[in-house]
Amino acid sequence: MSGRLIIVGLGPGNPDQMTPEARAAIDASSDFFGYFPYVERLNLRTDQTAHASDNREELARAAAALDLALQGRNVCMVSGGDPGVFAMAAAVIEAIDRGKPEWKTVEMSVLPGITAMLAVAARVGAPLGHDFCAISLSDNLKPWGIIEKRLALAAQAGLVMAFYNPVSKARPWQLGRAFDILREHLSADVPVVFGRAAGRPDEIMLVKSLADARPEMADMATCVIVGTAETRIVERGTKPSLVYTPRFLKSETH
DSSP: OOOEEEEEEOBSSOGGGSOHHHHHHHHHOSEEEEEHHHHTTOOOOTTOEEEEEOTTOHHHHHHHHHHHHHTTOEEEEEESBOTTSSSHHHHHHHHHHHSOGGGGGSEEEEEOOOOHHHHHHHHHEETTSSOEEEEEOOOSSSOHHHHHHHHHHHHHHTOEEEEESOOOSSOSSHHHHHHHHHHTTSOTTOEEEEEESTTSTTOEEEEEETTTOOGGGOOTTEEEEEOOTTOEEEEETTEEEEEEOOSOOOSOOO
């Protein structure tokens, strides 16, 4: 007997930013897997069971969820933001691809959520209004040399960049190195947005120039958005400034 596994994005943390589709899936599920902080966001009923685990246990978490679904349970895997953006959807599918043949029989679906770069962009305006990319600065799953190459090429290509996993206690230096690389290719006045805990009570939004951007302005709850030569800051007197990247690129600038 096979149950089902639904992979859900909880959004950036504001309950109002969770989709109705995700809420319905959570209501209909019996068991919940995920990283401790994400599972703790849920208000589970007495007939629902949490199976929280620590960070860097993604494949083990996926295997446990798939095994429980095989037993006929309605299992929900939760991620912050969107589950397909540096999150659990890829880990679950990797487990299915490389693991037990019977895991391929589990009914599975992925429900999208609002990812951090979209939440941060919305809070400051529209910095993602033109072409952009997302880069994780964590080298836990890929070599740092690859990250440096991608940073340089994205800057040369004129792409707005959203940085996930910018710093951690084990990786305090990488965001500073990323800024050094970008300063080799971008002008000093390019806007940099530090968006921490977007939409939550402890939200902090900072807008700095690339020249003034410092790694200590970010932590693991921060998404950093680096603009391009076209990205503008619109001052509005006593109202908060707006950051946007124009939709039209009129000339070759890179």
